[in-house]
Amino acid sequence: MAQKGSPSTSQSIAPLRDFLKSESAGGAVLLVGTLVALIWANSPLRDSYFELWNSHLYIHVGALHLDMDLRHWINDALMTIFFFVVGLEIKRETTSGHLAGREKIMLPLFGALGGMVIPALIYVSVAGSVASRGWGVPMATDIALAVGLLSTLGKKVPSNLRSFLLGLAVVDDIAAILVIAIFYSSGVSGSWLIIALLAIAFTFALQKMNLQMISVYVVCGVVLWFALHEAGVHATIAGVIMGLLTPLIPKKGTSLTDSEEDVHPNSPGSVSVLEWLEHLLHPWSAFVIVPLFALANAGVEIGSDSIQDALTSRIAWGIFAGLVMGKPIGVFLASIFAKRIKVAQLPSGASKSQILGIGQTAGIGFTVAIFISELAFTTEQHRTEAKIAILFASVVAALLGMIILKFQKENRS
Numbered sequence: 318m319a320q321k322g323s324p325s326t327s328q329s330i331a332p333l334r335d336f337l338k339s340e341s342a343g344g345a346v347l348l349v350g351t352l353v354a355l356i357w358a359n360s361p362l363r364d365s366y367f368e369l370w371n372s373h374l375y376i377h378v379g380a381l382h383l384d385m386d387l388r389h390w391i392n393d394a395l396m397t398i399f400f401f402v403v404g405l406e407i408k409r410e411t412t413s414g415h416l417a418g419r420e421k422i423m424l425p426l427f428g429a430l431g432g433m434v435i436p437a438l439i440y441v442s443v444a445g446s447v448a449s450r451g452w453g454v455p456m457a458t459d460i461a462l463a464v465g466l467l468s469t470l471g472k473k474v475p476s477n478l479r480s481f482l483l484g485l486a487v488v489d490d491i492a493a494i495l496v497i498a499i500f501y502s503s504g505v506s507g508s509w510l511i512i513a514l515l516a517i518a519f520t521f522a523l524q525k526m527n528l529q530m531i532s533v534y535v536v537c538g539v540v541l542w543f544a545l546h547e548a549g550v551h552a553t554i555a556g557v558i559m560g561l562l563t564p565l566i567p568k569k570g571t572s573l574t575d576s577e578e579d580v581h582p583n584s585p586g587s588v589s590v591l592e593w594l595e596h597l598l599h600p601w602s603a604f605v606i607v608p609l610f611a612l613a614n615a616g617v618e619i620g621s622d623s624i625q626d627a628l629t630s631r632i633a634w635g636i637f638a639g640l641v642m643g644k645p646i647g648v649f650l651a652s653i654f655a656k657r658i659k660v661a662q663l664p665s666g667a668s669k670s671q672i673l674g675i676g677q678t679a680g681i682g683f684t685v686a687i688f689i690s691e692l693a694f695t696t697e698q699h700r701t702e703a704k705i706a707i708l709f710a711s712v713v714a715a716l717l718g719m720i721i722l723k724f725q726k727e728n729r730s
Contacts, residue, residue: 328572328573328574329573329574329575330573330574330575330588330592330596332409332575332592332595332596335596335599336406336595336599339599339600339603339604340460340461340464340465340603341461341464341465341468342465342603342604343461343465343602343603343604343607343608344459344461344462344464344465344466345465346603346604346607346608347459347461347462347607347608347611347683347684348462349608350607350608350609350610350611350612350615351611351612351615351683351708353612354366354611354612354613354614354615354616355615355616355617355619357616358616358617358618359618359619359620363618366616367616369387370386370387370388370613370616371386371387371388372386372387373385373386373387374386374387374390381543383543383546387613388613388614391609391610391613391614392553392610392613392614392688392691393546393551393552393553394542394552395606395609395610396553396556396606396610396688397542397552397553397555397556398556398598398601398602398606399553399556399602399606399607399610400494400553400554400555400556400557400560401538401556401557401559401560401598402556402560402595402598402599402602403490403494403556403557403560404556404557404558404559404560404561404563405560405563405591405594405595405598406487406490406560406595407487407490407491407557407560407561408560408561408563408565408591409591409592409595410483410484410487411487412565413565416484416487416488420661421484422484422488423655423660423661424481424484424652424655424656424661424662424663424664425481425484425485425487425488426488427651427652427654427655427660427661428481428484428485428488428648428651428652428655428672428676429484429485429486429488429489429492429648430488430492430647430651431646431647431648431649431650431651431652431654432456432458432485432489432643432644432645432647432648432651432676432679433456433489433492433647434647435639435643435644435646435647435650436455436456436639436640436643436644436647437452437453437455437456437639437643438643439455439635439638439639439642439643440452440454440455440635440636440638440639440643441635442635443631443634443635443638444630444631444632444634444635444636445635446631447631447632448631448632448693448694448699450500450501450693450694451632451635451636451690451693451694451699451703452693453493453496453497453500453501453689453693454636454639454682454686454689454690454693454703454707455635455636455638455639455640455643455644455682455686455710456489456492456493456496456639456689457489457493457682457683457684457685457686457688457689458485458486458489458644458679458680458681458682458685459681459682459683459684459685459686459711460483460486460490461603461607461684462681462683462684462711462715463482463486463678463679463681464479464482464483464486466678466681466715466718466719467479467482467678467722469719470719470722470723473722473723474671474722475664475666475667477664477665477666477667478664478667478671478675480664481664481667481672481675482675482678482679485648485675485679486679489679490685493685493689494554494557496689497551497553497554497688497689497692498550498551498554501551501689501692501693502549502550502551503549504549505548505549505550506547506548506549507548509544509545509547509548509549510544510545510548510550512540512544512548513541513544513545513548513550513555516537516540516541516544517541517558517562519537520534520537520538520541520559520562521562523537524562524564527566529568529569529590534559537559538555538556538559541555541558541559542555542556551692563590563591563594564589564590564591565589565590565591566589566590567587567588567589567590568587568588568589568590568592568593571588571593573588573592573593573596574587574588575587575588575592607684610684610687610688611683611684611687614687614688614691614704615687615704615708617701617704617705617708618701619705623701623702623705624705626698626701626702627701627702627705627706630702630706632694632699632702632703632706633702633703633705633706634706635706636682636686636690636703636706636707636710637706637709637710637713639710640680640681640682640686640706640707640710640711640714641680641710641713641714641717643680644676644677644679644680644714645673645674645676645677645679645680645714645717645718646676647676648672648673648675648676648679649669649672649673649676652672652676653669653672670721671721671722673721674718674721674722675718675722677714677717677718677721678714678715678718678722679714680710680711680714680717680718681711681714681715681718682707682710682711682714683707683708683711686707686711687704687707690703690704690707
């Protein structure tokens with residue numbers, strides 16, 4: 318019988334492999350949540366769908382109170398965990414992953430920036446006169462669906478191209494977080510912002526003391542979330558901040574070991590607090606929170622009237638063109654430009670057509686695009702038009718990306 322704490326009782330993890338595996342499988346669950354939402358919202362039970370998500374939940378603790386409908390509890394509170402995992406992934410990738418070091422980050426950085434600027438410009442040129450705040454919607458990439466698509470292509474997509482897509486998505490997430498924090502937050506309250514800054518400072522101080530009591534950090538995170546919510550900064554940013562503040566020091570009292578090489582050169586095989594949290598929370602994010610978000614937000618009525626409205630909507634066409642055309646063009650041109658000015662090299666063996674295919678795959682916006690559309694548009698009609706455009710654009714981008722990548726060979730020259 319194995320004794321407690323012996324090596325045979327340990328569980329080996331590989332953070333990057335496990336992350337991609339969960340994202341790929343989570344993409345399938347996300348699609349199920351989306352289909353259920355669409356079927357429910359267009360069935361004879363449609364009224365129950367909208368009544369459920371519009372029902373209010375009131376929380377009152379002393380002088381503090383929150384009153385939001387169920388959809389906003391998911392979007393503003395539960396999605397904070399999703400953004401916490403995003404923060405963890407950003408920190409891991411930029412410290413010991415595919416974005417660690419100048420040479421590794423330059424190509425995804427250029428590609429992602431091109432894949433955000435061009436879609437935003439396309440949207441503004443098409444719909445800027447109608448709803449200018451929607452420019453952030455076509456900038457987003459849904460990593461779960463994009464990684465899931467590549468997994469269906471198997472060996473047709475080399476591992477270095479998957480890494481390029483992951484790098485694109487991570488930089489894209491960073492930009493989306495900044496866009497949400499800067500452009501989609503309401504008037505900022507100075508007093509609550511000071512409380513938020515104090516919560517961040519207190520969390521940082523606890524880390525300097527090497528405190529690993531998770532419950533204390535949860536309290537800090539809740540205080541930060543509420544302070545940002547009351548300050549007028551979108552509260553999900555609290556998740557990103559706490560993720561970025563999570564230390565890379567070895568986790569005490571865990572049987573997990575890290576099987577990936579060269580991640581912890583000073584402590585080989587150890588699992589950091591960051592990796593432990595990502596291993597614990599990422600499955601909940603991928604298989605529960607994001608599909609639940611899709612269930613609550615993707616349910617739009619798709620009938621002849623709504624389709625006709627979308628077909629004549631500048632908002633819908635701006636988003637559709639931004640995701641389907643702007644993303645691949647932006648990623649492709651920016652990547653080639655980075656190569657031309659010799660600040661980055663294309664993935665080894667990759668052809669220009671494959672770079673275009675990866676850019677096309679990045680046009681699958683979905684989760685974050687829908688999230689931003691809820692913040693960018695103030696009328697339900699505009700949100701519906703945006704969501705219909707996101708749904709159709711993501712499908713078209715996925716199909717085109719699959720076609721481009723499936724029928725392209727690696728560049729052996």
